[in-house]
Amino acid sequence: MDLGIRGRMALINGGSAGMGKAAAFALAREGVELVLSARGEARLQATAQEISAATGVRVVPIVADHSSREGMARILAACPAPDILVGTCSPPPMTEDYRSIDAAQWQTSLDTGLLSPVHFMNAVLDGMVARRWGRIVNIATIAAKYPLELRILSGAPRAALVNYAGAVALRVAQHGVTINNVLPGMFHSAFTRDQFEARAAANGTTYEDEVARFVQDFRIAARRFGDTDDVGALVAWLCSRFAGYITGQSIVMDGGATRSTF
Numbered sequence: 001m002d003l004g005i006r007g008r009m010a011l012i013n014g015g016s017a018g019m020g021k022a023a024a025f026a027l028a029r030e031g032v033e034l035v036l037s038a039r040g041e042a043r044l045q046a047t048a049q050e051i052s053a054a055t056g057v058r059v060v061p062i063v064a065d066h067s068s069r070e071g072m073a074r075i076l077a078a079c080p081a082p083d084i085l086v087g088t089c090s091p092p093p094m095t096e097d098y099r100s101i102d103a104a105q106w107q108t109s110l111d112t113g114l115l116s117p118v119h120f121m122n123a124v125l126d127g128m129v130a131r132r133w134g135r136i137v138n139i140a141t142i143a144a145k146y147p148l149e150l151r152i153l154s155g156a157p158r159a160a161l162v163n164y165a166g167a168v169a170l171r172v173a174q175h176g177v178t179i180n181n182v183l184p185g186m187f188h189s190a191f192t193r194d195q196f197e198a199r200a201a202a203n204g205t206t207y208e209d210e211v212a213r214f215v216q217d218f219r220i221a222a223r224r225f226g227d228t229d230d231v232g233a234l235v236a237w238l239c240s241r242f243a244g245y246i247t248g249q250s251i252v253m254d255g256g257a258t259r260s261t262f
Contacts, residue, residue, distance in 0.1 A: 004241030006031030010084035013037045013066040013075065013120065016044040018189035019139050020088040021051075022232030027084065028055040030236060035079035037062045037071070067111040072119060081127045084239050087117040088139035091191050092153035105153060113140075113157035118164055121179070125172060134177035135239040138165055139231065142185045142254045162250045169248035178247035180238050185254025186214065187226040221256025 010027050014020040015036035024034055028051050038044040041063045048061040062078050064071035067089070089112040095101055117138055128134025143155025144162050162181045169179035186192065196210040203210070211225055231253060237243060238251075252258065 003030045003236060003239070005084070005236075005239055008032045008083040008239075009035070009079065009081075010086060010239070011035045011037075011075070011079045011082035011120075011124070012086040012088075013116070014088040014090065014139075015086070016040060016047045016061075018088070018090075018191060019184065019187065019228045019231045019235075020086065021047055022228040022230075023086050023088075023137075023139070023235040024059075024232075025051055025054070026229070026232035026236035027086075027239065028052075028057045028059070030240075031055075031057060032084065032239075033057050034059045035062060035075070035082070036060070037064050037066050037075045039063070039065050066120070067108075067116040072116070072123075076120075076123055080124075081131075082124055083128070083131075083134060085120060085124050085134075085136045086139065086235055086239075087120060087137075089113065089116070091141070094150045094195060095152055096150065098149055098152055101153060109153040110157050113154065114161050114164075117161055121165070121168065125168070125177065128177045129172055129175040132176045134172075134175075135243075136165070136177070136179040137235050137238050138162070138179075138181045139235065140181050140183050140250070142183045142252060142258060144181075145183055145250060145252065146258045146260075166248040166250070173247050176244065178238070178244060180243075180246060180248070181250040182231060182234055182238070183250050183252045183254070184231055185226065185252075185257045186218075186220065187228050187231065189228055192225065218257055220254070224255065226253065226255055 015024045016038035044061045048059040052059045064074045092109045140158040143151035144158040199210045
């Protein structure tokens with residue numbers, strides 16, 4: 001299926017690994033040129049080269065922290081007028097006890113999970129409106145819709161983000177610009193591997209054991225964690241010519257872990 005976005009330009013923050021990388025690959029396969037930002041230079045450069053070699057599209061890597069003013073300025077200088085904006089970031093630590101969260105952790109989570117994507121949306125929306133076409137997709141978290149103590153640092157800021165995105169989406173829809181959110185549950189990623197390998201080391205088990213235990217404890221209907229490529233494919237579709245009448249939505253991808261029809 002041709003998504004009708006060949007030749008467009010996409011800015012993807014947090015694009016060097018996990019769901020951001022999967023989204024970058026999916027868009028590149030559709031002929032979308034990319035500007036990728038991430039903090040880690042080695043992994044970012046490797047990802048950019050991998051995508052370019054596999055798809056033939058131009059990929060520009062920008063080493064920057066997209067939650068900082070300096071990083072934002074560097075990224076927007078490289079891509080001031082994207083047709084597509086995709087935002088994600090490394091998830092904050094899981095929290096077993098809400099009382100253990102300190103002020104610095106809250107500030108970091110708010111900077112990366114709420115304020116940075118809001119600032120980027122505000123920076124690019126006027127241009128999209130003027131050109132009468134644009135797609136914004138925030139890769140958030142299922143915890144934004146279904147609160148969980150374990151994911152408070154992730155869910156609370158991104159709940160505010162999806163509320164903001166939904167409100168602004170109504171303002172710009174008449175100009176051919178859509179804003180949507182993807183709410184993933186548990187997926188195999190670098191973050192997940194680090195978290196669950198640490199659990200395995202503490203418990204004398206394996207990564208696979210800890211994943212199976214989590215799946216059982218949280219009653220994930222699919223009986224497994226997801227594949228980040230599935231997230232990437234959904235993001236690409238939401239950026240396509242077929243999704244121009246979908247806006248202000250938050251789409252759950254969690255393998256049936258949560259129980260809701262709306």
